[in-house]
Amino acid sequence: MRYAQGGGLTAERRAFREGLRMRAADLFGQGRSSAEIAKELRISERSVQRWRKAWADGGPRALRSKGPAALPRLSDELFAVLEQELARGPAAHGWPDQKWTLERIRSVIGRRFHKSYTVQGVYYLLRRHGWSCRMPARRAVEHDEDAVAGWVKGTWPQAE
Structure with a gap:
């Protein structure tokens, strides 16, 4: 599996595969047979057929992992x-x-790193690093949290 912007399988998942x-x-x-192997390993028969061809051409060495498909464009640093x-x-960025x-x-x-990402790639980059999409909470300037809490405790039970 390959994903946009340098994603892909983790090292553990590559080792498992x-x-x-x-x-x-x-x-x-x-x-x-390919059907027996696919059933036993719980994978598609087509994958087994591809692996069998690679195995026939190059032996077990042909089935070894070749490492990550690509390195992330932005390192952790x-x-x-x-x-x-x-x-x-x-605002600091204009x-x-x-x-x-x-x-x-x-x-x-x-601008900062001279790297090109797609919008979807930015989404995946942020998700990989634990960020999530959030909608800003829009509240009136006059919003008084204490008054709301008092209303919920006092007025709301009486309305039921």
Whole structure:
């Protein structure tokens, strides 16, 4: 599996998949059919067929993992710098309001790091680092939390 913007399988998941391929290689040597292997390993028969072809051409070495498909464009160190930039707020980067959008974050990445991301790639980058999408809470300036709490405790039970 390959994902946009340098994502992909974790090292643990790559090792797990390689283990499946090695187990399949053992079963190829026993002369088992692709359907039997697919059922036993709980994978698609098409994957078994691809692995069998690679195994026939290059032996078990052909089934070894080749490592990650791509490295992330922003390392953990650069992402920490991006977090600092985001903490400064959108106004510090030239936008009139205080709301971050994926497009704006994409622009900051392009300006600051000279890296090109898609909007969807920015979304995945943020998700991989534990960020989530949140809608800002819009409240009136006159909002009084104490008055609301008093109303909920006093007036609301009487209305029922």
